Amino acid sequence: MDPRIREHAEIIANHSVDLGEGDNVVVDAHPVAEDLVVALHEVIGEKGANPITTSQRTGKRQQRAYLRATDDDFETPEHELALIENTDVYIAIRASDNVTQTSDVDPETSAAYQQAHQPILEERLGTRWCLTQFPAPANAQLAEMSTEGYENFVWDAVNKDWDEQRDHQANMVEIMDPADEIRIVSGDTTDVTMSIAGNPTINDHGENNLPGGEVFTAPQPDSVEGEVLFDMPLYHQGREITDVYLEFEGGEVVSHSAAKNEETLTEVLNTDEGARRLGELGIGMNRDIDQFTYNMLFDEKMGDTVHMAVGRAYDGTVGEGNEQNDSAAHVDMIVDMSEESFIEVDGEVVQRDGTFVFEDGFEA
Incomplete structure (x- = not known):
């Protein structure tokens, strides 16, 4: 087994979820990730915890068979909910x-x-949880990389000094945390403002998401105004969606389009009332993620990008007394900020063309 797989497992256990003796652990993985699952079971055994492996969330072949065979009259599966209710680490x-x-x-x-x-998602988010990536050949193919090249890319982004990354990102947290308003401008297609007043900014340094490499918060749901062209594509429900355009008034999407698979975007926005509002604003800061791979877990962390998610706002990003956007959806979309772009916080430019104010080469 590649020693980087064991290192990956140890980072998950020791850094991301703080695994302890007696913890009940669910490992949810596609069978192609078996090597990482095996390495995790070794670490879990050494820690004295209790593992169970499923492919409920990430086993897409059986999910496809089920969804094509059933009608749309779904109820929350109580047995699956009961499993997560008795889980310490997911x-x-x-x-x-x-x-x-x-x-x-x-x-x-x-x-x-x-x-x-949705109730199962809510319960999972109440555990110590981590979402990560195993470099499978199909993911390498999607990224237009060789299998070996993709393996190197994934483990360079995952197996790193997360304390150093945390300290780098703390510079942006210090700017955003006390701020009232953020404006994002990119070319002549994106100009959007939003209030983040009173909402904490989270420093994601490889805990819930591995790799980490972003700082993120929640906009005030009714405050978002303007238009955004998400010029990087995304995969959702097995479909590629390109050139997503959203126009906001009073926090709500009032107009939308996409160059490809617009109907999938429409279904996302129609999930529920909260799916037409933003639940997250994130700033990518992981310089080891240096190319686009059609994988949101990595792409949203790139150092010259901004991402926004329609739908659910995470609990930790909403301040006491502020409204939390609620939705069964949470779909991230990315704006390239490498050229003709800037981020403005309370009227001050803090990033221009992908370079932060606290980095060498910043031009005001």
Whole structure:
């Protein structure tokens, strides 16, 4: 086994979820990630914890078969909920043998299934959880990389000094945490403002998401105004969506379009009332993620990007007394900030063309 896999498992256990003796652990993984699952079980055994492995969340082939065979009258599966209610640590490993496996599932069916599983998502987010990636060949193919090249890319981004990354990102947290308003401008296609007053900024340094490499917060739901062109594509429900355009008034999406698979975007926005509002603003800061790979877990952390998510706001990003946007959806989309772009915080430019005010080469 590649020693980097064991290192990956140890970072998950020791840094991301603080695994302890007696913890009940669910490892949710596609079978193609078996080597990382095996390494995790070794570490879990050494820690004296109790593992169980499922492929409920990431086993797309059986999910496709189920969703194509059933009707849309879903109820929350109580046995699955009971499993998570008795779980201390939840580890989800992304990996695939076919990244478009669910592309022929009706988007309305996928949205209804997601809504029924919302209570399970809420319960998972109450555990010590981590979402990570195993470098499977299908993911390498999607990234247009060799298998070896993709392995190097993933482990360079994951197996790193997370204390150093935390300290780098703390510079941006210090700027955003006390701020009232943020403006994002990119070219002549994106100019959007939002209030983040009273909402904490989170320093993501490889705990819940591995790799980490962003700082993020929640906008005040009714405050978002302007337009955004998300010029980097995304995969959702096995479909590629490109050139997503959203126009906001009073915090709500009032107009939208996409160059490809617009109907999938429409179904996301129609998931529920909260899906038409922003639940997250994130700033990418991981310089070891230096190329786009069609994988949001990595792409949203790139150092010259901003991402916004329609749908659910995470609990830790909403200040006491502030409104939290609630939704069964949480879909991240990315703006390239490397050229003709800037981030403005309370009227001061803090990033221009991908370079932060606290980095060498920043031009005011």
